[in-house]
Amino acid sequence: MRKVYCLLLVLPTIIFAQEISIYGNRGMFKLQYAQPHNMGVFSFHFTPEERFESFDVDITGRTTTDRKHFFQITSGFSYAIVDFMEIRFHAAPFMKWYEASDYPEERGDEYPPIGMKEIEAGVKFGYPIIVNKQTPLLYALGVDGAIVFGPGLSTEYFSNAWENDRQFYADSFYPPYYIKPNFLPHIPHDPDYRFTGLFDFRIGPFAAHMNAGYLVTGIDENPGYVDSLEFIALERPNYFIHAFGIELIPSNDARILFETYGMFDTENNAESLWVTPGLRFGSTDVSFDLGCELGIMNPNLATEFWWKAFFTFSAGADLIKKVEIHIPIAQVSGRVYDGVSNEPLYATITFPGSDQEPIQTTKLGTYTVSLTPGTYRMHVEASNYRWKEQGVVVKDGDQLVLDFNLNRKPISKILGKIYDAETRQPVLATINFAQTELEPITSDTAGMYSITLAPGIYRLRVEATNYQFSEEVVTLAENESKVVDIALAKIPIDKATLTGKVSEVETNKSLLAQLTFVDTKIPRVTTDPNTGIFKVIVPPGTYSVIVEAADYITESAPVVLAKDETKIQNFQLKPIPKVGEKIILRGIYFDFNASNIKPESYPVLDDAAKVLKAKPKMRVEISGHTDSIGSDSYNQTLSYQRANAVRQYLITYHQIDPNRLAAMGYGESQPIADNRSKSGRDQNRRIEFKILSWE
Template sequence: MQKKMIMLAIALLMAGIAYADPALGGGRGLFRIQDARVEEDGALVFANRWSVQRLSSELEGTSYRGPLFGLEMNYAPFPFIEMFGSLVGVTNLNADKWSLFYDWQGQALGAKLSIPWIPVLKLGASGHWMMEKENYEYKNTAGFLDRVYPSGKSWRALGALRLWELYKTLPTLMFNYGRGFESDYAFVGAGIEFPSDALDLFVEASSEINDPAPAFDKFLGKDYTPRARITPGVRIRIPYFHLNGGVEIGLTDSVPDYQAILGFSIVSPFPKPPAKPFGRLAGQVKDARTGMPVAATITSPNHRFRRMKADADGIFFLQRAPVGVVVVKAEAEGYIPEAVPLVVSDKGFATHTFELKPLVPYGIVAGRVYDKVTGQPLEAGVKFSGVDVAPVTSNPSTGFFRVDNVPAGLVSIAIEKDGYFPEERVIDVEDGAVTKLEAALVARDMRGWFVARVVDMKTGGALAASISFTNVKRAALGADAQTGEASVELPVGAYEVKVEAEGYLPQTSAFSMAKSDTVRRTFEMVSRGMVMTLKGVYFEFGKAILRTESYPALMEAAQVMKDNPDIQVEIQGHTDSVGSDAANQTLSEKRAYSVMNWLVQYGGIDPKRISAKGYGESQPIASNSTDEGRQLNRRVDFAIKQ
């Protein structure tokens, strides 16, 4: 009778040998590798698995022993959430004595979150808690689950490439990486599964280490001893019942050479709601004028299906269209969108061809060309750059010209006539409108010279700089680094220039050019943090009253701030060491504020851009032991803060 009971237990155990839908401990997967997906269709899955190896000894004889994951259950209430758990322990079957012993050692709980909606690529994350009992039979000998599976809490990042979605004979690739929450445990693994309706084949490989900073090469065994395994397996699919098994091959000395994994699972899917009726929707999008296909975007204003794209041939197709009235809208850049209602019947086929009318992407450019000085009309050539528009010539009697079918948007135009300086313009051609252009050309004998010099304001040294014209289209000038000079011949007119030098604040200036005139400009560049002593600023002896001979130097300081409207300035007052510290501090502050008030009141400087501060005798620039040194220390500085 005892032998019969043992044989019955063995048969039940072997029948429950290997369900690959849940991984060991629960959660859809292979054995040790978890799938990023959850059980489909809200299934409830029950399983039992035994990871067993053959042991022999003279005293005990031959036995089969290993961890048993019993009463496993997977529950997927939603297609993106899965919860699972099982009882864990070690089963020992002695084949010589026909004895069977099971040591219950704890339980495993876990949950998985999946992102299954991305085509082919599936992502997920899971958490596991392998709870070890306080007391069990093998605790002081073989340890928890024969030390084949770790205890404690851990997490895993999951990924899967379901290539089956591309073609039905392609496999599914799975990738896992995990760490322990309260330990140095780390796990990495991958698997490949070839699914079919009746038989699944798969292989998985995994490696585990205990290291606070697990580099990838440690999983492969470099300077470390990981627990690495490779496991081929097979799954037999019977409706609502699966059998599978595999052989876990140890790749390192820290794991058994071979272990068999055997088990079964019972799949209990929940009732499915009746399938929704659907039909098919197809069509094509064409250009109404040319009949050529248009790669348009297809949407549903009444939200009956998701956005989709028509292909290069303008064809679109929806395999599962909702039954009823579906509003279909076709949109393409440069075309007027069109929407139509279509009736889709159950298992029916609704079609429509959209003929989109192009938007009018053209405008008209019309204008007049004349002599800037005399106002007389000119016969000049008008050329367009960057667009397919033929050049035209303005009427010699009126100077007028007109060009149709100019592409809408920014267009560059050049107006040229012999004996005149060419004029270049960038105009914004409005869609379906007339854009007007007045071009006043300057005769080449109506010209002058512009000469610029760029220097450092503090040192007077020459600077290399770029001088660009901001109100006309002309090439920028480059100031020579040795002399700081640049020059150019310009037609008569008004100009604005911007001077830029590396490390300095930009300056702007405006000037007018007359016939045969030469305009000279010196640009004194300043930089943030520059401190300049205002030379020529004088006060009444021992007082903060400015003397009249100081006004030219103060006007120069005001002009610097006007030429550089973005700078903030601090007026700094300094004294020599004659007198007490307190008296010198007070005098320096009063003199600094006196200069600041003059610049605001008479120099027209915004008070928000200027501040004043006295430093007394604390910052000398020369020795106070001589008259010359003390004279240098009595000064007012102009400091550019930002």
């Protein structure tokens, strides 16, 4: 029995035509590349295929040759939505045809089964990692997924395709000869799912590609005319898919391809393997593929080896017009180094007269800068080195190497000591260099200073607190070290004396306290712990003095001191109340039968605020009390309103936290004197503070 397999491929496409697999994706033959087409690339492929088998039959005692034909057209499209994503779709209709020889008698041909072998939709994601675009050297990783539908045959169209396929598989033709065609039946199936990992590698003219994936086959459906045992033999297993391809790319117009593509039956441990060498010729618009697929292993075919040759033509263009804008650019690189030792220098390179940003050399002294074509002045500076300039003219595409060797500046030095002209004690001073851009320097605690300078003439201006400034002109020669000591005279200071005593307001007990002169540099003054007496000499002027002692309310007072005056000012502090202690705030007055606070009460409330501010976490109860005139309910309401008025005053005018203040009204329920007398009633009308807590 003689068998011949033929494959004819014609692929008119609307795409970037190079690097297209026979299935329309970017790839070799069956193998796919990891990197999709660029965004906007659309492809259409149309692949007709015929496979036939010739065999001898006996007609009226004479031998003649009949043929079994299998036609298939694979057609579809793919489109790159973005640079890293490509979708595709294809369908594969088929037709079976039994060709009966007209010798020795005309028998006619049976009506062929026509149907759809498969419908596939897929998507591919890929990303290139370009290491060197010039070589080129790159990697690409990708994943591909597809779903494949296997529809059944129609009973309504194509003269009942289902019945025709049944006859081609199970019946015999041409009585009385009863020739059985033995075509394989069409087996519809549930959707197949294929997942594939993709990898590309290219260096120079060599490229390698790998695919590895898994095909999960859907459940096959018996069309109804296949014997159950034979159907079991025809059921498809799941497959592990693997492919490997190499390319030699001697030029952009020609490639040598070699591909292996295999499917491993994971259930029966059986391998199917195809090897395809080929050539690819063409430009970005037209390409031709010539290949020969060799079937090395295929358990589904009786022959151990088979082959089919194919030809591919493709042509097209990109749907999205991409305009490449060429930006003229040139590159200048080089090295900056010491002109004597050849050691690399960390330098700054500027481009005076242009908009080019300054650049810095690396630790190795190297630099690289991209410039638009034109004329530039390169100015190179490094610390302690003489600057250097070089003019350069660059054209588009230039790659110039320009090195700079710098010479050290001559080194000179000024050092010395700053001291008090009267006591000769060291002075902490600031040295400025007038009419230069040099930063000021400061002498240390020993009065010493030192600075390295370029040769020249310098004017040193020395300043220190409470001293008259001094200036010196110093001339430095190359590599000269000059000692310049500078004496400063003190500024005459007027003086005044403040003295006094800090004591407790009620007992006159002497207190250990601290006095602070607000917004001055005068150090804090501490009283004598036994006598409470203090004494301090300060410049004349007006001061705000704050007096603080532990467990006492802080006091403050203005102090005016004249030149050579000795002033005595005593301070008396009130103790901070204890928890649970009540304090009657004398001198708080309200309008008659109202809660409006009279202005003459404000100083008393301001003193109360000082207590609250001295202890910022203290919580107090503000209680209001009345005499017995009026009803209980009226007095209760009035006493609360007056207590709350005090609370609101402290919150509004002294910013006391509301959570620290609780207002209570007790009416006439807590008298401290006899309500039958006017003086007693006056005492009972009062506001009290009760300390609730300190924390």
